Amino acid sequence: MVETTLIKKVLIANRGEIAVRIIQACRELGIETAAIYSEVDRTALHVRQADEAYLIGGPRPSESYLVIDKVLEAARRAGADAIHPGYGFLAERADFAQACLDEGLIFIGPRPHSIGMMGDKLAARETMRKAGVPLIxxxxxxxxxxxxxxxxxxxxxxxxxxxxxxxxxxxxxxxxxxxxxxxxxxxxxxxxxxxxxxxxxxxxxxLIEGAHHIEIQVLADQHGNTIHLGERECSIQRRHQKLLEECPSMFLEGDMRQRMGETAIRVAQAVDYLNAGTVEFLVDRDRNYYFLEMNTRIQVEHAVTEMVTGVDLVKEQIRIARGRRMGPTQESLTMKGWAVECRINAEDPYNQFMPSVGRISAIVAPTGPGIRVDSGVYDGYEITPYYDSMLAKLICWGESRGEALLRMRRALSEYRIMGVNTNIPFHQTLLDSHRFLAGSFDTSFVEQRFELERDNRDLHPEVAAIMATLVAHRQRQQAAQIVQPNERDTSNWKWVGRWERLHR
Amino acid sequence: MKYLATVNDQTYTIELQPDGKLLVDGHEHEVNFLSLDEKAFYSLLVNNRSYEGLVREAEGQYEVLLWGALYNVKVMDEREQRLAQSSALFVPSGTEIAIRAPMPGLIVEVPVDAGQDVEAGETLVILESMKMQNELKAPRAGKVHAVHVKAGENVEQNKTLVTIT
Missing domain, CATH: 3.30.1490.20 (ATP-grasp fold, A domain)
Known part of the structure; x- marks a missing residue:
């Protein structure tokens, strides 16, 4: 008999969009949230949105978000009864999970020994070999x-x-x-x-060449249920950083989802897995699949699975951590439509994806049917060089892949971010690529077959010229008015400033 | 008032006439222009076609974000244009290029020394920022004039790291 416990307050041992995502899940469940932050993150969105926030140290992760003692100290001060690690930072550290348990806290994630087994690649490979899982x-x-x-x-x-x-x-x-x-x-x-x-x-x-990177989402509860929630296609990568993910994958044929799902469940059960996890596979040209690794945490790209299955994975994580039976069953689970996620990063796609820092001077996120934005930033937010460059995730759902991609095209063109460079032009060019649209890509696609030319997207240079000129003119007029306040206005072009005020 | 606006090597002559008409390279357009937030957002109707854009001034240029595409526009009035033309005659050739830090970060490695010849595209500095190692490369071939930083050093944005002649 599994004991169910009540969680009243969760300490979120993370920052950025995933911390915000966890706050949202907790709030829906009526659970209080405590954020932690470093000295440069006082203005971060997760600090603004959480019920409580605790300063834990310097800007470098090694001075704050990676220091187990400081995180636990914050949990004590907050009186939290559970910790959600998010992804990155301490999420896949068995010693952290163990330290939480030693402190009497619920760790919203797998058991420490499961994290340890998957974190130790040798042990993981050996365990998988014994479980009959194919390996590279x-x-x-x-x-x-x-x-x-x-x-x-x-x-x-x-x-x-x-x-x-x-x-x-x-x-x-x-x-x-x-x-x-x-x-x-x-x-x-x-x-x-x-x-x-x-x-x-x-x-x-x-290195398996021409491979697809396809991963299977799993959930396991304390009642012995382990299920899979289908695949995610993550082959669009650059320098092994995923840029766009889809659910489902065009590449899977016949009963592959079922076979890979069953393998993923076997992987999870072999390490006594609990909570949400992802089993990553490489699938070669002949559609043989190999176990790559298991990510023992929530993934960045979990949202595409949520859109297609309708399961709120973060809430399921909390439900499972409380000792309750998970919501979905393998039989009840259905996949509906198609979801795509674009990672919106502060980096310059025209300059080797160089990270970009600075203040976001203006930001407007797209809205409308089938669109979800998981963001950690806002207008006026300062992007520092201490953390990774992901600003937000743009997720679009459609009845079909075509509809999802067209919706994503629209959403990208409506996403307005100024002040830092973003990789939005990269995504737009990708969504114009016939090869990508036709599903003919693998993990080498972005680096080997993809050309980002500035000219491709410059559809309105004349309009841009007019707009810039009118802004320049307006600035000059205003400057002139400050210098010569008594000079009589003879030009109708003063309307750029004045006409506007009349019509407001 | 006549302006020259340059986008991607294409220059448009944009005339704002006292009667409120706007001419682009002599062609007349009906224009209605409005600031939406007194800051960066503008709405522009050109012959009733609606455009919404973000405009930001940065280092004498204007960045215009329009339907997800970013344009760099250089705007000059007639006087500035004449000044630019006359000063262009005095630009010395073979000038020094400064490789500056595009963002704050940690210098991981400087694989070149002063006095060394480098090829275009050769890595001059490895700068770590946002958990990534970024290779800063020589924009053209030349000789390393000076190295201003060493491995392990933290640098601010725009700091000159290496100069090439």
Missing amino acids: PGTRPGLRDDEMLAVAEGEVGFPLMVKAAAGGGGKGIRIVHRLEDLPGALATARREAEAAFGDGTVYLEK
Whole structure:
């Protein structure tokens, strides 16, 4: 018999849009929320929206969001009875989950040993091998550079990837085609992994070319129920950062969803999994699928699954953490329509996707049927260089893939963000690409077959010229009026300022 | 009042006449222009076609966001145009290029030394920001004149990192 407990207040050990998303779920359930924030995040949206907020340290994640003691101290001060870790930061740290339990807090996520088993790639591979789950050739993490160089050519084979053992989100990954490039790649990957996760351990994995990245959402409750909620297509990536995700995937044929779903359930059960998780697969050209890893947390792209299945995954996470039976069953679950998510990042797509910092001087999000915006920013918000560059997620639902994509096109053109560069032009160009629309893409599509030309999107240069000129004229007129207040107005073009005031 | 507005190497002559007409390269347009928030949002009707845009002035240029596309527009009046033409004669050739930090961050590595020849596209500085390592590359071939930063240093936005001659 599973004991159900009451959760009255949740401490959210995260920031940005996911912290806001968790606040929304808690509020719908009548649960109080406590946010944590670093010194540069006083004005962040999650701080503004939570019921309570606790300052926990300096701007660098290693001084605040990654410090377990500070997070637990905030939970004590808030009198929280549960912690939601979100994604990134401490979400996949078994020691954090354990520390929460030791503190008498409910950890809204898997059991510490499940996180630990999936976080330790060697243990995970071994467990999966025993469970009969198909695997990609690779090494265990923690080998010395010379040991990795020795097995790279034979056991693993080129091209291969250097990956961070503590990884996720594409950080610390390098693709290597030749043995002589491996030492340099190892050094860079270690540095990035150290900076992002506080752990520089890396391993090698064979690169499957022409592959699709398809993942299965799972949910498991304390009553022994484990279900899958279908797939997400995440092949549109750049430098292993997902940019656009879909649910379902065009690439799955026949009974593949069912087979992959059953494998994902087997993966989850093999590590005694609890709560929401995602089993990532690589699917090769011949539609063989290989277990990649399991993300033991809520995913950035969870919203597309929510739109298609109608299941609120964050609320299910809380329900499961309380010891209750999860809402959906495998039999009751249906997938309706199609959902697409574009990650809106502060980066310049015309300049190697260079991150962009600054103040958002104006922002208007799209609205209307089938559109959902999960955002962590607002008008006047300052983007700092300390956290990742994702500003918001734009999610569109449609009856069919076509409708969802057309809706996304409209929504992107209506999304107005000024003050920082965003990757919206990238998404717009992608949605104009015939290959993408036809579903003929794989994980290498963005980097190898995709050309972003500035001219493609410049449909109204003349209108832009008129608008800029009228603004410039108006500014000059205003400046002139300040200098010569008594000079008589003879030009009808003063209406740019004056006519307007009359007509307001 | 006559202005020259340049977008992507295309220059439009835009005339605002005292009677309220607007001419683009001599063609007359009926225009109705309105600020929506006294800040950045504008509504423009050109021959009854409706456009809504965001306009921001940045370093003497205007950034216009229109239907998701961002345009950089340089606007000059006749006097500025004449000034620009006359000063263009005095621009020295083969000037120094400064590689500046596009954002605040941590210098991870500076793989070049002063006095070294570099190719166009060669990595000059690796700057870490927003959890990503960004390679700043040489915009053209040349010689590294000076290196102003070292690995491990935190830099502010726009700090000159490396100069090339």
